[in-house]
Amino acid sequence: xxxxxxxxxxxxxxxxxxxxxxxxxxxxxxxxxxxxxxxxxxxxxxxxxxxxxxxxxxxxxxxxxxxxxxxxxxxxxxxxxxxxxxxxxxxxxxxxxxxxxxxxxxxxxxxxxxxxxxxxxxxxxxxxxxxxxxxxxxxxxxxxxxxxxxxxxxxxxxxxxxxxxxxxxxxxxxxxxxxxxxxxxxxxxxxxxxxxxxxxxxxxxxxxxxxxxxxxxxxxxxxxxxxxxxxxxxxxxxxxxxxxxxxxxxxxxxxxxxxxxxxxxxxxxxxxxxxxxxxxxxxxxxxxxxxxxxxxxxxxxxxxxxxxxxxxxxxxxxxxxxxxxxxxxxxxxxxxxxxxxxxxxxxxxxxxxxxxxxxxxxxxxxxxxxxxxxxxxxxx
Amino acid sequence: xxxxxxxxxxxxxxxxxxxxxxxxxxxxxxxxxxxxxxxxxxxxxxxxxxxxxxxxxxxxxxxxxxxxxxxxxxxxxxxxxxxxxxxxxxxxxxxxxxxxxxxxxxxxxxxxxxxxxxxxxxxxxxxxxxxxxxxxxxxxxxxxxxxxxxxxxxxxxxxxxxxxxxxxxxxxxxxxxxxxxxxxxxxxxxxxxxxxxxxxxxxxxxxxxxxxxxxxxxxxxxxxxxxxxxxxxxxxxxxxxxxxxxxxxxxxxxxxxxxxxxxxxxxxxxxxxxxxxxxxxxxxxxxxxxxxxxxxxxxxxxxxxxxxxxxxxxxxxxxxxxxxxxxxxxxxxxxxxxxxxxxxxxxxxxxxxxxxxxxxxxxxxxxxxxxxxxxxxxxxxxxxxxxxxxxxxxxxxxxxxxxxxxxxxxxxx
Numbered sequence: 001x002x003x004x005x006x007x008x009x010x011x012x013x014x015x016x017x018x019x020x021x022x023x024x025x026x027x028x029x030x031x032x033x034x035x036x037x038x039x040x041x042x043x044x045x046x047x048x049x050x051x052x053x054x055x056x057x058x059x060x061x062x063x064x065x066x067x068x069x070x071x072x073x074x075x076x077x078x079x080x081x082x083x084x085x086x087x088x089x090x091x092x093x094x095x096x097x098x099x100x101x102x103x104x105x106x107x108x109x110x111x112x113x114x115x116x117x118x119x120x121x122x123x124x125x126x127x128x129x130x131x132x133x134x135x136x137x138x139x140x141x142x143x144x145x146x147x148x149x150x151x152x153x154x155x156x157x158x159x160x161x162x163x164x165x166x167x168x169x170x171x172x173x174x175x176x177x178x179x180x181x182x183x184x185x186x187x188x189x190x191x192x193x194x195x196x197x198x199x200x201x202x203x204x205x206x207x208x209x210x211x212x213x214x215x216x217x218x219x220x221x222x223x224x225x226x227x228x229x230x231x232x233x234x235x236x237x238x239x240x241x242x243x244x245x246x247x248x249x250x251x252x253x254x255x256x257x258x259x260x261x262x263x264x265x266x267x268x269x270x271x272x273x274x275x276x277x278x279x280x281x282x283x284x285x286x287x288x289x290x291x292x293x294x295x296x297x298x299x300x301x302x303x304x305x306x307x308x309x310x311x312x313x314x315x316x317x318x319x320x321x322x323x324x325x326x327x328x329x330x331x332x333x334x335x336x337x338x339x340x341x342x343x344x345x346x347x348x349x350x351x352x353x354x355x356x357x358x359x360x361x362x363x364x365x366x367x368x369x370x371x372x373x374x375x376x377x378x379x380x
Numbered sequence: 381x382x383x384x385x386x387x388x389x390x391x392x393x394x395x396x397x398x399x400x401x402x403x404x405x406x407x408x409x410x411x412x413x414x415x416x417x418x419x420x421x422x423x424x425x426x427x428x429x430x431x432x433x434x435x436x437x438x439x440x441x442x443x444x445x446x447x448x449x450x451x452x453x454x455x456x457x458x459x460x461x462x463x464x465x466x467x468x469x470x471x472x473x474x475x476x477x478x479x480x481x482x483x484x485x486x487x488x489x490x491x492x493x494x495x496x497x498x499x500x501x502x503x504x505x506x507x508x509x510x511x512x513x514x515x516x517x518x519x520x521x522x523x524x525x526x527x528x529x530x531x532x533x534x535x536x537x538x539x540x541x542x543x544x545x546x547x548x549x550x551x552x553x554x555x556x557x558x559x560x561x562x563x564x565x566x567x568x569x570x571x572x573x574x575x576x577x578x579x580x581x582x583x584x585x586x587x588x589x590x591x592x593x594x595x596x597x598x599x600x601x602x603x604x605x606x607x608x609x610x611x612x613x614x615x616x617x618x619x620x621x622x623x624x625x626x627x628x629x630x631x632x633x634x635x636x637x638x639x640x641x642x643x644x645x646x647x648x649x650x651x652x653x654x655x656x657x658x659x660x661x662x663x664x665x666x667x668x669x670x671x672x673x674x675x676x677x678x679x680x681x682x683x684x685x686x687x688x689x690x691x692x693x694x695x696x697x698x699x700x701x702x703x704x705x706x707x708x709x710x711x712x713x714x715x716x717x718x719x720x721x722x723x724x725x726x727x728x729x730x731x732x733x734x735x736x737x738x739x740x741x742x743x744x745x746x747x748x749x750x751x752x753x754x755x756x757x758x759x760x761x762x763x764x765x766x767x768x769x770x771x772x773x774x775x776x777x778x779x780x781x782x783x784x785x786x787x788x789x790x791x792x793x
Contacts, residue, residue: 006702006705006706007706007708007709008702008703008706008709010706010708010709015708255787259787259788259789262789263788263789263790270790271789271790273783273787273789273790274789274790274791274792276776276779276780276792278789279779279780279783279784279787279789280776280779280780280783282783282787282789283779283782283783283787284779286715286719286782286786286787287719287722287723290696290700290703290715290716290719291692291693291696291697291699291700292696293703294696294699294700294702294703295692295695295696295699297699297703297709298695298699298702313695316691316692316695316696319688319692320692320693320696365685368684368685368688368689368692369681369684369685371688371691371692372681372684372685372687372688375660375664375687375688375691376664376667376668376678376684376687376688377668377678377679379679379681380675380679
């Protein structure tokens, strides 16, 4: 285990970035606006729409936040992963519908590739592009070597990637595909000939998700066949860290909102937060949020110092964050009582985002299973 | 991870002194079996040996470092933390006068008159005087202010009558910090705070009787006061200011007070075993030797999941403590420090709870049975863990404190 700085590498620059992001989202991304934006249609069989504020996203890009972790050699800012963690936490606090997480994750993957093709992708991100990963198969496998896309002899891609996050908000995809020699990674323009995006109907109102099909599509190789799964694995600790941080931010919103409600809602002549049946679970939620937050910072810092155990620390973060995410949605809804059960209240927006996040990149039990193999012994 | 690089020159000099002294003066193995912690001390020989260690550490300047020299302290600034780091790293025995150091010393230091500080603190730091705490009563547990022990003014003296319970170390104590009532009309402002002699007054107004824990071990007591007479100089702060003084005691007990408690330890108390009932590694080692359904318990997927859950919570606790020291990463300064006792005591309960459940039939065996896994320490640790989840403000009270002081929910009081 490598030595980490006591402050998780969270220096003055990272602090200023976090404070700026908090203020920006407070000023521009209120939950009232969010509700108007994404919750206009309650019909469970509504069309799958991609609802987001593109003007706000352009401002985020102009502020340089999507390039925070792009290396300086590719025109980015070259900040550590903890900077992306801080931004993800603030974005999660307002359930910001955007390709921010997707672009961070693509940044980590492209950076792990270490090829000129990948650097081209990083330069695109530095130039304002949004990129998402299209690396999951129909079965939702979490193994980086599993893909339903293949590379032809002519270098074109054919097949379908499933569960691509925020696909309709992105300019390009990083696609994993089976080639001669194993899995490689490829950069594909979203508007390239032969690409078809088939949106999923999802519960989370703050994201979009799609299957992306490729029919002999021209692609830029960013990791050669046989090296793509290793690049995905190498990026996984940073990916888990930023996703966990987003969940921490959303969990904190649920905690604070529910706490405020418990301070004002009166039953039996008292604010309901007086009662320990309400007070104590909110304290338990606070502790779970703090646990997930500290573990996410610890994991990100481990990546930043080059610790080989960062994957274990990141699995701990995602496991704790996933359990917390479920608990935060559950208690927030329950303690809001009848109003918390309605479409009109805002709680369900965060509840659903947490439901979605808890499974992305593997849920709590999956990561504990992986950790058991390391901490205890390989599975019998 | 050493913090040595951030020491001031004075701290660095002190650290070097502490390290060198500990290298040359580590007391070595005790001649008698020691219990897991000072709170369980019952053997006078074990106590005497530990008092010898505490005195030598005090004489070397490793205890009371940050207190002023006129009361027997080291007159240093932010050095107790460094002494603690070095004592823990050197795997020394623990310090026996744990209640005196952790709660008595800061309370006396901030609230007693100078003559009393000068009289009592040097022998507290050296461990020659053992201290105990007289807070809990049969009718004053979580509702601490419901004190019934009464101090009646009699000229320049006070006459004390009442009944204290769960009094750890009272059977060895020379002194007690005492919270009691001086006014029956006002629940909170009717409390006052004293230091009272115990050992020198046994049979002369003070009776100490052992209480037996659910494990069959001794370690704590009930203390009865029957017209105990003490001089007014042993009153801390004003008459009626007892609740305020008690908050000084409690904030230090929760690790949130200004004075750092001298803390040593790390030496394995059991020569024959490296089992720590606070360690997931010990849990895993044990799980590998226990069979379930014909296979090691460590191969059972459900057991594996439970072990890893605990490991993650332990890691999260450590990372929270680390984050609480980075002000830029904490929105509320007490949010994590006030979780400390609650979270650590529940971890230290859930770990041995899982351990004994893993053991199956073998978990039925007591410490007296040679066949008990790891000498039977896991079930005993589980039972003893309730001492911590109940003491020092039950964990239910801890959750109230967090909900009220950090989240701002309506107060129970």
